[in-house]
Amino acid sequence: MQQELTNKELLRFLKHKHIHAKFIDRLKLHYRPLICPYISLISKVRALPGAKVGDIGCGSGQFFSLLSEFASPSFLYGIEINGKLIANASELLNGFDPDKLLLDVYDGLHFPARIGDMDIIFLIDVLHHVPPANQAAFLRGLAATMKSGAQLVIKDIDAANPLVICNKLHDLIVSGEIGHELKATAVSQLLTESHLEITGIEKVTTYVYPHFTIVAKKP
Numbered sequence: 001m002q003q004e005l006t007n008k009e010l011l012r013f014l015k016h017k018h019i020h021a022k023f024i025d026r027l028k029l030h031y032r033p034l035i036c037p038y039i040s041l042i043s044k045v046r047a048l049p050g051a052k053v054g055d056i057g058c059g060s061g062q063f064f065s066l067l068s069e070f071a072s073p074s075f076l077y078g079i080e081i082n083g084k085l086i087a088n089a090s091e092l093l094n095g096f097d098p099d100k101l102l103l104d105v106y107d108g109l110h111f112p113a114r115i116g117d118m119d120i121i122f123l124i125d126v127l128h129h130v131p132p133a134n135q136a137a138f139l140r141g142l143a144a145t146m147k148s149g150a151q152l153v154i155k156d157i158d159a160a161n162p163l164v165i166c167n168k169l170h171d172l173i174v175s176g177e178i179g180h181e182l183k184a185t186a187v188s189q190l191l192t193e194s195h196l197e198i199t200g201i202e203k204v205t206t207y208v209y210p211h212f213t214i215v216a217k218k219p
Helices: 006-017 023-034 038-046 062-070 083-092 113-117 133-146 164-174 182-191
Strands: 052-055 073-078 101-105 120-123 150-159 197-206 209-217
Touching: 006 023, 006 062, 006 197, 023 038, 023 062, 023 083, 038 062, 038 209, 052 062, 052 113, 062 073, 073 083, 073 113, 083 101, 083 164, 101 209, 113 120, 113 133, 120 164, 133 182, 164 209, 182 197, 182 209
Parallel strands: 052 073, 052 120, 073 101, 120 150
Antiparallel strands: 150 209, 197 209
């Protein structure tokens, strides 16, 4: 029987993880569970023991580090447009079985064919960084690359909530850009138009961050 996860446990685990990276990247590594609903995301992998897991926009590898400790994936495949973040992730996951891990730099437009091998794919706070004119095509391309039966989990900030302004300020300070958040209903519509079936929608607000998580499946 799997132990119940708590943020305190996640933070305790991450506290002992270190990378030679920028201050902001190190801060995200150690404290992001305070504002991101990681427990819910991890639980979706724990429900699929032995799954091959993809993470688009994997950043410095924090989510994969958590999965390696608190779930039982058979393979982890992360892609990221920022080569420095891939270097961070490689350092962070240095002790993980190299036969069960692959990290790639990609161009942000063309999804590697390897995505089509994954059982469950995560898009965590990535979509609102995609230019508005490209968001629909981005999701269509991702859906087309997925295999039949695969799940897509999108966690992002809900533009329908007035607190979205807090995330815009967050991104301006941390990333130097203003996010292009969508309403959960709009993302659901885009996924449906991409021929994916919506199987679940969750909403939660942590501090001043209004999150939604949408799970969709490719028939």
